[in-house]
Amino acid sequence: MTNQLKELRTAREWSQGDLADKLGVSRQTVNAIETEKYDPSLPLAFKIARLFKRPIEEIFAEDGK
Amino acid sequence: MNSPSVSQSSCGLGPRAWVSPTLWGLAAGLSAAVATVLFVRFKLPVPLRVVIALLPILPSLGYVACVVRMFRQVDELQRRIQLEALGFAFPATAIVVMAADLLAQAGVLPNPHLGWAGLVVVMCLLWMAGWIRACRRYQ
Secondary structure (H helix, E strand, O other): OEEOHHHHHHHOOOOHHHHHHHHOOOHHHHHHHHOOOOOOOHHHHHHHHHHHOOOHHHHEEOOOO | OOOOOOOOOOOOOOHHHHHHHHHHHHHHHHHHHHHHHHHHHOOOOHHHHHHHHHOOHHHHHHHHHHHHHHHHHOOHHHHHHHHHHHHHHHHHHHHHHHHHHHHHHOOOOOOOOOHHHHHHHHHHHHHHHHHHHHHHHOO
């Protein structure tokens, strides 16, 4: 799965630690999602979508779509 | 949605999270060692031997409760990492013990006489190895 998390985060000038605090996860989790080594659970994906006020499919997409 | 308390360490568990399980683990190990010494040195009545033999189970249960609580407090990636670490350590321990025993039976190695303490050490070492491996994968 690909995602726009890094772009959205840097547009707001947040560090990975800032985003991790807002989401209630570790910085390692944010980094793993940004580098697409880890796909978040649905609840966490919804939390991310709510935080950035975007539809979930605008942030996350299947590979090659 | 749950909001787990997350530390800022690279693997999601700060050093303070380890204090309680370490203390319970030490208590379990110490009580088991005391029980072994008592059995070797003294001829105790059977009911007392049973009580002494089962006493280390209490701190061991405290250790299990602490570890389970710790896993519930970490976030979803840390839980995945722990699952992968334990999924590696559990079969790997069986393989190591089986290989050591078979090599001893083949006369290639001396009998390892692992006992429960040796088994715990092997399990912990392989858990750590699995943990490091899983942490690296998600870095």
